[in-house]
Amino acid sequence: GNSVTQMEGPVTLSEEAFLTINCTYTATGYPSLFWYVQYPGEGLQLLLKATKADDKGSNKGFEATYRKETTSFHLEKGSVQVSDSAVYFCALLKNQGGKLIFGQGTELSVKP
Amino acid sequence: GAGVSQTPSNKVTEKGKYVELRCDPISGHTALYWYRQSLGQGPEFLIYFQGTGAADDSGLPNDRFFAVRPEGSVSTLKIQRTERGDSAVYLCASRSVAGGPAGEQFFGPGTRLTVL
Numbered sequence A: 001g002n003s004v005t006q007m008e009g010p011v012t013l014s015e016e017a018f019l020t021i022n023c024t025y026t027a028t029g030y031p032s033l034f035w036y037v038q039y040p041g042e043g044l045q046l047l048l049k050a051t052k053a054d055d056k057g058s059n060k061g062f063e064a065t066y067r068k069e070t071t072s073f074h075l076e077k078g079s080v081q082v083s084d085s086a087v088y089f090c091a092l093l094k095n096q097g098g099k100l101i102f103g104q105g106t107e108l109s110v111k112p
Numbered sequence B: 001g002a003g004v005s006q007t008p009s010n011k012v013t014e015k016g017k018y019v020e021l022r023c024d025p026i027s028g029h030t031a032l033y034w035y036r037q038s039l040g041q042g043p044e045f046l047i048y049f050q051g052t053g054a055a056d057d058s059g060l061p062n063d064r065f066f067a068v069r070p071e072g073s074v075s076t077l078k079i080q081r082t083e084r085g086d087s088a089v090y091l092c093a094s095r096s097v098a099g100g101p102a103g104e105q106f107f108g109p110g111t112r113l114t115v116l
Helices: none
Strands: A005-006 A011-014 A020-021 A024-025 A034-039 A045-050 A055-061 A062-063 A074-079 A087-094 A101-103 A106-111 B005-007 B010-013 B019-024 B032-038 B044-050 B053-056 B066-067 B075-079 B088-095 B112-116
Touching: A005 A087, A011 A020, A020 A106, A024 A034, A024 A087, A034 A062, A045 A062, A045 B010, A101 B044, A101 B075, B005 B088, B010 B019, B019 B088, B019 B112, B032 B075, B044 B075, B075 B088
Parallel strands: A011 A106, B010 B112
Antiparallel strands: A005 A024, A020 A074, A034 A045, A034 A087, A045 A055, A055 A062, A062 A074, A087 A101, A087 A106, B005 B019, B019 B075, B032 B044, B032 B088, B044 B053, B066 B075, B088 B112
């Protein structure tokens, strides 16, 4: 079946450190891939997405590249800020039906 | 404009009771989804509406769960004979079909259900 696996958190970094949150997926066909973010006290919101192999999604300094050969969609940011502290969810979407399948989430805490 | 709204924000009920959770999607969004998020987990899909009809209800855990969207806008998730294991945050999301199946799903703030 379809599934998403993320690296376990919590991840604690100092401000301006480099961030990587690993995400791998299992799916038949060619899913679209997403990163959603949940800031403290707020609802889930889309951070970035990629709809086909080798696409790179980017937003707010975050990037992720759709790697079909390794079935991965790792999230990266070159210099994190305290305001990036949140829970990050990797998700896949099968084109039929449009339901999202989420990973378990990775909590990021950035210290000043 | 207004985002997805959900009411109530919190609901505490006793085991065995019936509850209704409401979702108001973004105006004009014909696709609507319900997810359930347990503590420390990612959201799990429950049901997807396209207009008034349930296009995919494969995520509903059992026949105690039911959802409706009679006029293609507001949706209500109904849970009968609640159990303690039903305690979770119930999320609603909507999507404009103009964006296609990979278009952004906009999430509401959720309803936190606690079954005592």
